[in-house]
Amino acid sequence: MPVIEFWYEFASTYSYLAAMRVQDVAADEGIEIAWRPFLLGPIFKANGWETSPFNLYPAKGRYMVRDIERQAAARGLRFALPQPFPANGLHAARIATAGIAAGWCPAFTRAVFSAQFAGGADISQIETLRVLLADIGTDPDAAIEASQSPEVKEDLRRHTAWAQEIGVFGAPSFVTADGEIFWGDDRLEQAVVWAKREIVLYP
Amino acid sequence: MPVIEFWYEFASTYSYLAAMRVQDVAADEGIEIAWRPFLLGPIFKANGWETSPFNLYPAKGRYMVRDIERQAAARGLRFALPQPFPANGLHAARIATAGIAAGWCPAFTRAVFSAQFAGGADISQIETLRVLLADIGTDPDAAIEASQSPEVKEDLRRHTAWAQEIGVFGAPSFVTADGEIFWGDDRLEQAVVWAKREIVLYP
Numbered sequence: 001m002p003v004i005e006f007w008y009e010f011a012s013t014y015s016y017l018a019a020m021r022v023q024d025v026a027a028d029e030g031i032e033i034a035w036r037p038f039l040l041g042p043i044f045k046a047n048g049w050e051t052s053p054f055n056l057y058p059a060k061g062r063y064m065v066r067d068i069e070r071q072a073a074a075r076g077l078r079f080a081l082p083q084p085f086p087a088n089g090l091h092a093a094r095i096a097t098a099g100i101a102a103g104w105c106p107a108f109t110r111a112v113f114s115a116q117f118a119g120g121a122d123i124s125q126i127e128t129l130r131v132l133l134a135d136i137g138t139d140p141d142a143a144i145e146a147s148q149s150p151e152v153k154e155d156l157r158r159h160t161a162w163a164q165e166i167g168v169f170g171a172p173s174f175v176t177a178d179g180e181i182f183w184g185d186d187r188l189e190q191a192v193v194w195a196k197r198e199i200v201l202y203p
Numbered sequence: 204m205p206v207i208e209f210w211y212e213f214a215s216t217y218s219y220l221a222a223m224r225v226q227d228v229a230a231d232e233g234i235e236i237a238w239r240p241f242l243l244g245p246i247f248k249a250n251g252w253e254t255s256p257f258n259l260y261p262a263k264g265r266y267m268v269r270d271i272e273r274q275a276a277a278r279g280l281r282f283a284l285p286q287p288f289p290a291n292g293l294h295a296a297r298i299a300t301a302g303i304a305a306g307w308c309p310a311f312t313r314a315v316f317s318a319q320f321a322g323g324a325d326i327s328q329i330e331t332l333r334v335l336l337a338d339i340g341t342d343p344d345a346a347i348e349a350s351q352s353p354e355v356k357e358d359l360r361r362h363t364a365w366a367q368e369i370g371v372f373g374a375p376s377f378v379t380a381d382g383e384i385f386w387g388d389d390r391l392e393q394a395v396v397w398a399k400r401e402i403v404l405y406p
Contacts, residue, residue, distance in 0.1 A: 047260055057250055059372040063386055070393070169262040183266055186389055190273070 002177065002195035003032045007163055008109070009040040009171040010089030010096075010123060011052070013068045013081070016113040018172040018185040020077060023106055029192045035105045037096040038160045039089065040171055046164070052086045071185070078118035087116060088124040094147040095129055097156045099138070107136040108143075205380065205398035206235045210366055211312070212243040212374040213292030213299075213326060214255070216271045216284070219316040221375040221388040223280060226309055232395045238308045240299040241363045242292065243374055249367070255289045274388070281321035290319060291327040297350040298332055300359045302341070310339040311346075 006022050008015035026033045044052070054061035065081055072079035092112050099105035111132040115121035121128050126144060133140040146152060163173070167181055174182040174191035182191035209225050211218035229236045247255070257264035268284055275282035295315050302308035314335040318324035324331050329347060336343040349355060366376070370384055377385040377394035385394035 057372065059367075059370050062370060063372065063384060066384070067386070067390075070397075164262075167262050167265060169260065169266065181266060181269070183270070187270075194273075 001030060001032045003034055004191050004195050005034045005036050005175040007036040007038055007168050007171060007173040007175065009038060010092040010109075010112055010116070011086030012040065012171040013054075013064060013079075013117065014185045015172045016079075016117045017068065017071055017075070017077070018188060019109050019113045021075070022188065025188060025192065029196070031192055031195055033106075035096070035100060035109065036159060036163070037093045037105070037109065037156070038163045038168075038171075039093055039156070042160055043164050043169060047169075055085070080117070080120060082116055082120055082122070087122065090124075091126050091129055091147070092123050094152055094156055095133070095143055097159070098143060098146040098149075098152045102138075102143075104136060104138050104143075108133065108138070111136055204233060204235045206237055207394050207398050208237045208239050208378040210239040210241055210371050210374060210376040210378065212241060213295040213312075213315055213319070214289030215243065215374040216257075216267060216282075216320065217388045218375045219282075219320045220271065220274055220278070220280070221391060222312050222316045224278070225391065228391060228395065232399070234395055234398055236309075238299070238303060238312060239362060239366070240296045240308070240312065240359070241366045241371075241374075242296055242359070245363055246367050246372060250372075258288070283320070283323060285319055285323055285325070290325065293327075294329050294332055294350070295326050297355055297359055298336070298346055300362070301346060301349040301352075301355045305341075305346075307339060307341050307346075311336065311341070314339055 004026070006018065008019055022033055025031075044050075049056060052061075054064050068079050096105050096109055096112070099108050112123050112129065115128065115132055116123045123129065130140040130144065133143050166175065166179065168175070168183075170183050172183075172185055174188060176182075176191060176195045180191075180194050182188070182194070207229070209221065211222055225236055228234075243255075247253075252259060255264075257267050271282050299308050299312055299315070302311050315326050315332065318331065318335055319326045326332065333343040333347065336346050369378065369382065371378070371386075373386050375386075375388055377391060379385075379394060379398045383394075383397050385391070385397070
């Protein structure tokens with residue numbers, strides 16, 4: 001089965017759109033999704049940005065909100081930009097990383113995005129994440145403790161550095177096994193076509 | 204018939220993709236396109252950028268080239284990034300502006316984009332544009348003279364200021380009669396749906 005890496009940042013509005021549908025699209029298309037939570041902060045800093053470009057460039061920020069409102073409405077999703085934006089996604093990304101091997105990363109990821117962008121929750125707070133972990137049926141104390149282990153912290157650092165190294169500069173990004181990058185929720189369909197094509201080219 | 208304003212900059216790679224298909228899509232959908240050549244330079248300068256963000260942020264620039272290569276291949280278009288990039292599109296934008304009332308703006312626009320991104324031509328040069336005007340059956344001397352009139356120069360300045368005022372920050376942008384902005388070649392279909400929906404809402 002072809003694999004697509006789904007690189008996402010918890011503060012990213014377009015990652016919200018992608019996270020809520022990527023599993024369904026993959027199931028329909030016979031694709032396996034490798035969930036790759038990472039942090040955009042270090043990549044933005046390397047560009048000289050201290051915050052999201054949506055804050056640095058107000059016209060772009062206003063457009064993004066309107067664009068997401070339109071896409072969300074078309075998909076039956078609620079959307080409001082949380083304040084402050086962008087949220088600090090460090091704890092959420094560490095917990096999600098801890099959940100990859102355990103199998104609950106996708107459910108946790110969707111819960112965090114939905115709480116933040118549909119529900120206005122402050123996902124920078126461990127207490128918010130604790131409630132969401134319980135909601136998806138995972139032991140919150142064990143998950144949070146695992147997320148604070150040196151191994152998980154190091155995994156997230158490594159993943160973030162790796163994203164930057166392969167050329168990821170924004171989120172969401174879909175990466176196929178041969179290293180093609182597709183940036184943006186609106187490129188998911190093209191990533192799927194590409195991933196399936198590989199199989200034909202390199203059986 | 205619903206109208207969509209098609210705002211484009213001659214140096215813009217994604218404007219190339221849009222320009223080569225917008226008329227066909229519009230004809231199929233019963234939409235009228237209002238061609239709106241403008242200059243991104245003043246808008247970039249207002250953001251503090253002295254050149255294209257694709258040059259300022261190399262990872263983003265590399266991705267853009269790859270993304271355009273994929274889209275162009277899927278549509279049977281050739282593509283190579285011209286050097287230097289971005290080209291100075293001032294003369295081309297003035298000539299295109301002169302051609303709006305005369306009716307040859309769309310043909311000239313496609314000719315310029317194709318010469319630049321499929322053919323590697325230097326579209327900053329009047330002599331390049333002279334050849335393209337002849338190719339589309341327009342009197343080059345008359346068109347170039349018109350493009351250098353104070354009225355046309357002022358029209359282009361006004362259009363560019365207007366784009367910025369309504370919230371356009373990149374190219375291509377599609378704007379519907381009620382002021383909705385759709386940014387990017389990949390939003391053309393959504394702009395079409397929106398433009399047609401208006402008719403139902405406000406008959």
